[in-house]
Amino acid sequence: MEEINYKPTGKTIFIWNILGSLSNSLLSMITLMLVTRILDNNRTDIFSIAWSISQLMATIGTFQIRTYQATDVKEHFKFGQYFRFRIISIIAMMACSLGYILIKNYDMYKGSIVLIICLFRAVDSLADVYEGYFQQKERLDLAGKAVTYRIIIAVSIFSISLFLLKNLLVACLALLISYIVSFFIFNVRYLIRINRLKIKESWNQNKKWIFDLAKEGFPIFINAFLMMAITNAPKMKIDSAISVGELANGTQTIFNILFMPASVLTLAYIVFRPLLTKMAIAWTNKEKKKFLKIIFLMVICLVIMAIILLIGSALIGIPILSFLYAISLKNYKIELLVMIIGGCFCTFSYVLDNALIVIRKQYLLVCSYLATWVYIESVVSIFTNRWGLLGAALSYATSMMVFFFVTLLIFFICLKKEDTNE
Incomplete structure (x- = not known):
């Protein structure tokens, strides 16, 4: 050892x-x-x-x-x-x-x-x-x-x-x-x-450190908890619908299986993590163009990967998932693609999320998470009751779009404010 x-x-x-x-x-x-x-x-x-x-x-x-x-x-x-x-x-x-x-x-x-x-x-x-x-x-x-x-x-x-x-x-x-x-x-x-x-x-005897440590982690905890609540909202709604007989047994399992590929692009984003340090260095050195160039290149690469993921999922996604989980999913191609689109927007949002952390505006991210949580809680029951599993998938995908566009708006406002201060 x-x-x-x-x-x-x-x-x-x-x-x-x-x-x-x-x-x-x-x-x-x-x-x-x-x-x-x-x-x-x-x-x-x-x-x-x-x-x-x-x-x-x-x-x-x-x-x-x-x-x-x-x-x-x-x-x-x-x-x-x-x-x-x-x-x-x-x-x-x-x-x-x-x-x-x-x-x-x-x-x-x-x-x-x-x-x-x-x-x-x-x-x-x-x-x-x-x-x-x-x-x-x-x-x-x-x-x-x-x-x-x-x-x-x-x-x-x-x-x-x-x-x-x-x-x-x-x-x-x-x-x-x-x-x-x-x-x-x-x-x-x-x-x-x-x-x-x-x-x-x-x-x-001095327990002040407990409150100090809680204060340091609280903003990130709130964001993470809200994101998990957002992601789980459709699953919780499906669980309730199954309990009262509105949806059939097995619906929860199918949703979770279809949800798996939605995180593929987020996993791929791990490869780009070393660039976060370069972003931080560029921002610290006041090299704003270089900072934005890194973000642009990351987003372009992720968009290309997202397109490949969507095309691949449309062609062979359902057969592979059906084979792996021994469940027939041939009727759920649209639901799969909708959830993958949601996962892609989630990953794009994480790029901007990390960029805001680099420029030390991470406390503003709670606005994105809170707005997204309010949105999905407002629509998940309506969508699921009306369209079943597809409605649950749509509630997730559209919530990730909300998350992306609110985060993008915050990012642009912060950059504009920085330009004004300069």
């Missing part, structure tokens, strides 16, 4: 960072694929909505403090403080998860599945604070290894349990237990070895 101050090659860091990101992104796709192939529509729908709820609750668990922790190179806050803060946020997360289950009045079986998957996300949220420390020390290779190994082991145990027993509850418990064990092996054990797990050092 390597020392934390050991400096691996850039290639090693890049490979493990990509592997970790891909493993994390493929997790939901693989687990849903396994469930759809082995279980019936009712239990698959339960798993699908449990996964969506857990993703929303995970924003509370992480409080989106990872980015701040990773860039806290002078250790304004100690690891023990980040750890304590994460325990607090995870307790809040599980309280909200339990409250949500009770409010929705889920039966014992469905409520248990939702709670177990949320606990799984809680473990992931706790692991995130360890991986934030690895990133802080420029060891993204260690973070990537921990995520990759943890997910491979957990998914393997989950799939074996599901295949042998055909019992979703037992398989979810196996997923949770294997994730906990992997967390101790690949995260906790390492920090104990290098003597960094000094939790007690942070819990002194």
Whole structure:
């Protein structure tokens, strides 16, 4: 096991960072694929909505403090403080998860599945604070290894349990237990070895640091929570419609399957992340034309990739998804393309989102997220009631367009203001 101050090659860091990101992104796709192939529509729908709820609750668990922790190179806050803060946020997360289950009045079986998957996300949220420390020390290779190994082991145990027993509850418990064990092996054990797990050092009489840390993460948390709420709004509406018999069992699963390709362009955007540093340098050096050129090139590349994605999805998307998930999706090509268009607009928005962060106007982004959330909450029920699954897809896609155009407007206003100040 390597020392934390050991400096691996850039290639090693890049490979493990990509592997970790891909493993994390493929997790939901693989687990849903396994469930759809082995279980019936009712239990698959339960798993699908449990996964969506857990993703929303995970924003509370992480409080989106990872980015701040990773860039806290002078250790304004100690690891023990980040750890304590994460325990607090995870307790809040599980309280909200339990409250949500009770409010929705889920039966014992469905409520248990939702709670177990949320606990799984809680473990992931706790692991995130360890991986934030690895990133802080420029060891993204260690973070990537921990995520990759943890997910491979957990998914393997989950799939074996599901295949042998055909019992979703037992398989979810196996997923949770294997994730906990992997967390101790690949995260906790390492920090104990290098003597960094000094939790007690942070819990002194002065608790002001808790509020300071909460203040740093709150704006990003609000944005992330709103975005997850926006993304999940159609899924929540479908869940309610299934419960009252307005939509058939299996609709939730189909929506989640069709939603998977919508995030492909966002995954591709990971490749452009190194350009964010160049953007920041250009802006700091007052090279505005260079700053805008980088943004323009990124958007052009993403537009070309979006066109290829749409053409490919139109030609072979449905057959591939039908094969992977063992479900006939031949009647849902329009829904698939609508959701992919929404995912593309979401990715374009992230370019502008990151640009606003570079020019230190990130606090204005809450306007984009709030406007988009208000919009989708206003239309999701109307669209879904009128057009069913297509309506749910349209509510997502149009909300991402709203998100893009509001963010674009804010970006132009900020640039114009900068020109005026100059």
